Amino acid sequence: MKAEIKLALTMGLLGGVVVFLFGGWSVTVLGILIGVFMGLSIGGRVNKKDGPRKLALQSLSTAGIAAVVFIAVSLFQNYVVAPAGGQFPSELYIVIPANLIGGLGMILFTALTAALHGLPDRQERLGKLILMVVLVIAFPFIDRITGLHWSGQIIFALIFVILGLGLNIVVGFAGLLDFGYAAFFAIGAYTTGILSSPQHHIFMNFWLVIWIALGMAALWGLILGTPTLRLRGDYLAIVTLGCGEMMPIIFRNLTNVTIKEPLTCWIIPGIMRLFNSSAATKCITIIDNLDLTAGEKGINPIGRPYLPFIGEFQSNNPIPWYFLIILLILLSVFLIRRLRDGRLGRAWMACREDQDAAVQMGIDPVHTKLTAFALGAAFSGFAGAFYAAYIRGIFPSVFEFSTSIIVLCIVVLGGMGNINGVILGGIIIMGADRLFLPALKDLLKGLMDHTILPALASNHTLQAVVAQNANPILYRYLLFGLTLVIMMALRPEGIIPSAQIRAELHADEETSAVEKAVKN
Amino acid sequence: MKSFFRRFMRPIIAILVIYLVFLLGPIAGLDFPIIVGRIQESPKMLVQFLIIGLANGAIVAIIALGYTMVYGIIELINFAHGDVYMIGVFTALSTLSVTGALTTNNPVHLVLGIVAALVVAMIVCASLNVAIERLAYRRLRNAPRLAALISAIGMSFIVENIGLIWAAQSWLVPSFGTTGGGAQKSFPDLLSKIMISLNLDPNLLASTGLGLRFTIKDLLVIVLASILMIGLRFFIQNTRLGKAMRATAQNRDAAKMMGINIDRVISITFLIGGGLAGAAGLMAGLYNNTAWWFMGFRVGIQAFTAAVLGGIGNITGAMLGGFLIGLLAAFSDGYMDARWTNLWVFAVLVLILIFRPTGLLGEQVGEKA
Numbered sequence: 046m047k048a049e050i051k052l053a054l055t056m057g058l059l060g061g062v063v064v065f066l067f068g069g070w071s072v073t074v075l076g077i078l079i080g081v082f083m084g085l086s087i088g089g090r091v092n093k094k095d096g097p098r099k100l101a102l103q104s105l106s107t108a109g110i111a112a113v114v115f116i117a118v119s120l121f122q123n124y125v126v127a128p129a130g131g132q133f134p135s136e137l138y139i140v141i142p143a144n145l146i147g148g149l150g151m152i153l154f155t156a157l158t159a160a161l162h163g164l165p166d167r168q169e170r171l172g173k174l175i176l177m178v179v180l181v182i183a184f185p186f187i188d189r190i191t192g193l194h195w196s197g198q199i200i201f202a203l204i205f206v207i208l209g210l211g212l213n214i215v216v217g218f219a220g221l222l223d224f225g226y227a228a229f230f231a232i233g234a235y236t237t238g239i240l241s242s243p244q245h246h247i248f249m250n251f252w253l254v255i256w257i258a259l260g261m262a263a264l265w266g267l268i269l270g271t272p273t274l275r276l277r278g279d280y281l282a283i284v285t286l287g288c289g290e291m292m293p294i295i296f297r298n299l300t301n302v303t304i305k306e307p308l309t310c311w312i313i314p315g316i317m318r319l320f321n322s323s324a325a326t327k328c329i330t331i332i333d334n335l336d337l338t339a340g341e342k343g344i345n346p347i348g349r350p351y352l353p354f355i356g357e358f359q360s361n362n363p364i365p366w367y368f369l370i371i372l373l374i375l376l377s378v379f380l381i382r383r384l385r386d387g388r389l390g391r392a393w394m395a396c397r398e399d400q401d402a403a404v405q406m407g408i409d410p411v412h413t414k415l416t417a418f419a420l421g422a423a424f425s426g427f428a429g430a431f432y433a434a435y436i437r438g439i440f441p442s443v444f445e446f447s448t449s450i451i452v453l454c455i456v457v458l459g460g461m462g463n464i465n466g467v468i469l470g471g472i473i474i475m476g477a478d479r480l481f482l483p484a485l486k487d488l489l490k491g492l493m494d495h496t497i498l499p500a501l502a503s504n505h506t507l508q509a510v511v512a513q514n515a516n517p518i519l520y521r522y523l524l525f526g527l528t529l530v531i532m533m534a535l536r537p538e539g540i541i542p543s544a545q546i547r548a549e550l551h552a553d554e555e556t557s558a559v560e561k562a563v564k565n
Numbered sequence: 566m567k568s569f570f571r572r573f574m575r576p577i578i579a580i581l582v583i584y585l586v587f588l589l590g591p592i593a594g595l596d597f598p599i600i601v602g603r604i605q606e607s608p609k610m611l612v613q614f615l616i617i618g619l620a621n622g623a624i625v626a627i628i629a630l631g632y633t634m635v636y637g638i639i640e641l642i643n644f645a646h647g648d649v650y651m652i653g654v655f656t657a658l659s660t661l662s663v664t665g666a667l668t669t670n671n672p673v674h675l676v677l678g679i680v681a682a683l684v685v686a687m688i689v690c691a692s693l694n695v696a697i698e699r700l701a702y703r704r705l706r707n708a709p710r711l712a713a714l715i716s717a718i719g720m721s722f723i724v725e726n727i728g729l730i731w732a733a734q735s736w737l738v739p740s741f742g743t744t745g746g747g748a749q750k751s752f753p754d755l756l757s758k759i760m761i762s763l764n765l766d767p768n769l770l771a772s773t774g775l776g777l778r779f780t781i782k783d784l785l786v787i788v789l790a791s792i793l794m795i796g797l798r799f800f801i802q803n804t805r806l807g808k809a810m811r812a813t814a815q816n817r818d819a820a821k822m823m824g825i826n827i828d829r830v831i832s833i834t835f836l837i838g839g840g841l842a843g844a845a846g847l848m849a850g851l852y853n854n855t856a857w858w859f860m861g862f863r864v865g866i867q868a869f870t871a872a873v874l875g876g877i878g879n880i881t882g883a884m885l886g887g888f889l890i891g892l893l894a895a896f897s898d899g900y901m902d903a904r905w906t907n908l909w910v911f912a913v914l915v916l917i918l919i920f921r922p923t924g925l926l927g928e929q930v931g932e933k934a
Binding site for chain 1 (some may be wrong): 718
């Protein structure tokens with residue numbers, strides 16, 4: 046019972062914090078989402094024999110508490126925080142239905158999801174699947190009706206989910222630490238940019254380019270992976286970092302590429318000069334002053350996908366983009382699951398656990414690691430192509446070290462080696478980065494301008510210092526850094542751990558438990 | 566057929582690689598005819614780049630010592646080390662600003678300000694480095710290496726963010742017209758100012774008539790770096806603590822059995838590394854005259870490259886590697902193309918790690934992995 050109240054309070058407050066930042070209709074969306082989460086988490090520890098009806102009734106108390114907390118926070122936001130931030134509170138005809146639907150939705154969905162756990166296994170899985178599909182499909186429409194405009198940012202989060210899924214193959218499955226993953230993202234994006242933009246007057250169809258981008262990223266995964274195979278763990282990490290850092294430098298500076306055939310241009314003339322011969326050879330120029338990547342200006346505009354009935358995807362309508370990226374994620378998850386459970390996936394994990402033992406079992410480590418690198422890179426090709434088309438322009442600064450580390454953050458936070466964990470991690474990290482921090486910034490700015498700064502008017506220095514530093518965007522890197530350090534210190538296996546990684550990371554605790562048992 | 570391949574594979578690959586370097590190198594500035602042309606044009610510049618390379622290399626070497634000592638003792642790449650150096654730059658700048666050395670023209674005041682900045686930067690960076698070890702690395706000492714490395718990256722981000730916020734504080738860091746913490750801040754050229762206020766020419770070689778620039782800045786950086794390096798070498802070779810450090814690096818468990826307090830020795834290693842990074846921060850600020858929250862990352866990579874180049878864990882190697890990397894960067898800036906300099910540093914890092922991971926002078930790390 047105590048655990049349930051704790052859960053209800055955490056979930057209610059968690060949702061409340063988000064509502065705190067966005068206000069308005071976010072109550073409804075959050076209520077339903079948190080209901081589902083709560084149902085899943087209650088359902089995970091109940092007695093299956095109780096049956097769906099009893100489970101639903103059991104969960105009602107928890108859901109009720111959470112809903113009350115949640116609505117209380119929402120009302121507090123609307124009538125206390127918003128006026129303090131200089132905004133008008135929402136009108137009653139929005140507040141009442143939004144909170145009612147949000148609270149009831151939370152209770153309903155908690156009960157529904159909890160009840161699913163009481164069904165037989167097969168039906169339970171089917172039920173969860175249907176619930177997820179309905180939520181995922183409904184999200185952009187709800188988002189549009191309620192005017193929250195989260196879809197655009199959620200699409201970014203989903204791009205990073207694909208990146209996380211790809212990196213998860215390398216880091217999670219194969220245990221190779223890769224600090225330069227953004228390089229493959231860059232290759233995917235630049236392939237798309239070069240093949241479908243006015244930069245080189247090539248306008249290939251997006252549906253073709255996305256596969257070429259995938260192939261290019263995989264190819265570069267192979268090329269960069271080959272020399273790194275015989276390195277130890279941390280040296281491998283540094284080499285990938287080096288390669289990853291070279292990519293943005295290369296893309297930034299490939300603005301006037303000239304390639305001259307060296308034999309005819311220098312070597313033969315040089316030898317001629319040694320012998321004081323003045324016979325001139327013709328210098329063969331292969332490429333003359335080609336602007337491949339347009340440097341810091343970036344490549345734009347990049348062609349967008351086109352579908353019959355829908356037409357060309359537009360930037361002001363996120364819905365087709367949303368479904369496209371969902372489709373890509375589903376495809377990636379499907380492929381990665383098949384890979385993980387197949388022969389190759391088991392070979393990756395065997396190599397991760399103990400390479401020597403794996404070799405003894407007849408696994409070829411070179412092949413195993415190379416495929417991990419190439420396939421991991423391939424998925425970032427997907428992400429890169431989508432990103433380039435979605436943004437319509439690509440710039441070298443997007444693909445720097447911090448991007449690699451954000452993707453690593455996603456994998457580490459979600460749980461190395463766990464697909465669901467990585468998806469959750471991606472949505473949490475990018476949601477925090479793209480939605481939460483900007484909203485927090487706006488909220489703080491409103492509060493600063495209307496309440497806090499006037500209160501500090503007597504002390505000008507303090508006022509200036511507070512005004513300067515009250516911008517949460519400034520603390521972005523701190524957030525990522527803290528995520529990594531805290532996760533490593535407290536829960537290195539991530540939010541949703543994969544069983545093997547947990548066992549590996551807590552190996553010493555296990556042995557000490559065994560020792561204790563032996564002593565007793 | 567097989568024997569044919571075995572015999573000729575290597576030379577064929579070598580020729581192919583050389584051809585590719587000639588073919589593609591010019592894109593990244595490695596254009597031999599142009600380089601040779603530039604060297605012939607003014608051989609004097611070679612000496613000039615040598616001076617710049619030595620001074621920058623000295624700074625890189627000092628930072629590399631921090632990497633190599635930590636790696637030698639706990640086999641961890643302390644990613645945050647480059648950022649600790651960045652904090653050193655800002656500490657020095659803030660100390661100079663607070664003591665009023667930035668605005669005065671009195672040479673004594675200036676010298677005292679610089680000495681104060683050196684001391685404060687060394688203390689702040691040393692404490693920061695020790696704190697980082699205590700907070701982020703100590704509990705992961707027996708965890709898989711991956712975990713410690715990820716934690717180190719996280720710590721690097723945290724310290725970078727501290728630098729970003731620090732740079733935005735206009736009462737600590739004089740803005741000189743720049744706005745916000747993200748911009749590069751200027752670090753005034755105080756050494757030349759001292760010379761000018763004493764009616765001396767900052768360029769020590771001006772009277773030779775060769776047109777070379779060897780300023781008081783170059784002299785100070787090279788001398789200070791040499792003092793620090795010699796001092797460190799003496800400390801490690803000739804004191805009890807240095808002996809304990811070497812013993813810990815060689816075999817942690819055996820050292821523990823000999824009664825060495827491992828935690829303390831590791832803390833002291835971080836302390837010394839941080840102090841050196843702080844000194845490097847002041848030197849870099851005075852020499853390159855910029856302070857930027859992101860400068861630690863690039864210099865950190867250069868320094869780590871230097872440490873690996875010299876042989877990780879090897880103190881002498883780190884110094885040698887630092888000077889080599891400094892020379893490479895200066896040469897690339899001068900004769901090739903400054904845009905591509907970082908690429909060449911990374912290329913050296915990658916190539917060294919792949920083909921000779923023990924470095925030039927051989928690595929010195931313990932038996933325990």
